[in-house]
Amino acid sequence: MHISSATPCNCLAFRQAARHVSQAYDQALAPFGLRTTQFSILVHLAQSGPWSIQALATRLVMDRTSLGRTIKPLERDGLIVTDVDSADRRVHVLRITPLGQTRLTAATAGWAEAQARFETAMTPQRAASLRETLTHVTRTEF
Amino acid sequence: MHISSATPCNCLAFRQAARHVSQAYDQALAPFGLRTTQFSILVHLAQSGPWSIQALATRLVMDRTSLGRTIKPLERDGLIVTDVDSADRRVHVLRITPLGQTRLTAATAGWAEAQARFETAMTPQRAASLRETLTHVTRTEF
């Protein structure tokens, strides 16, 4: 079987689009010293209160070990802190710091700009539809 | 401005979907010792003949330096070779080897299985439409 005679790879299409879109958001966030992944982590910590690593990883559709390493720079820069849960010392609870909140607030301006550019280019309706489709894909088991 | 009162992040939706889909394809390719990115590189080299690093990177929507490092494992394992272009010695030409071709042919079975599962779950029509949308996004400047 030759791929040339078959359907183009869906996975490649996803990865390329994700790289392309990520680049735009990363550039918009760069002046504030955050990557898109880091921004997402801060947003979720700020909005939904403290999370354990496992819980946040599931929420963000990441591998637990990936998140565990991704938070290191945020910890180092004092944007988040990890506390050991007093009730269950296996659990490491992630919490955003005031400094992290400040950084997040500032970076949100950059995010909003990238988001606006995307929405303008795609049309808000198409963007919303696409987000819905992507979310559906994310929740679908193959 | 609070994100909670705004539109969810488009970028996060792309990245999560890409991670989720990539995981499925990676698992299907794992028995053949290839990652999805590596598989894509081999497919393009097998189909469109030799490419320079820059040209292939553009084609695959990757950063030149990312591709430069990604091909290292493929070179190491003898699946591809790089030759210096005799006409322009700045150019490094990438070429798939017979071993690479063999590996690619074998791995294509795994790829086809993942692809089939995706198409089944999404419906071929929806999958095709989604690929088209993703390609459009990839080609759009924000």
Place this chain on the structure above:
DNA sequence: TTGACTTGCATGCATATGCACTTTTATAAG
């Protein structure tokens, strides 16, 4: 209480990804 099992994280290993900067080679201006 103690041993089996489960759960939550960390670490080793490997690839993926991109920016800034450097090196090598080609090309065009003078």
Place this chain on the structure above:
DNA sequence: CTTATAAAAGTGCATATGCATGCAAGTCAA
């Protein structure tokens, strides 16, 4: 021919990502 410029890759640095494995802590049955 020499020099300025441009083009193609490579390197240093840093984060992103996930699998396999190891370790610590909690749970529950005997």
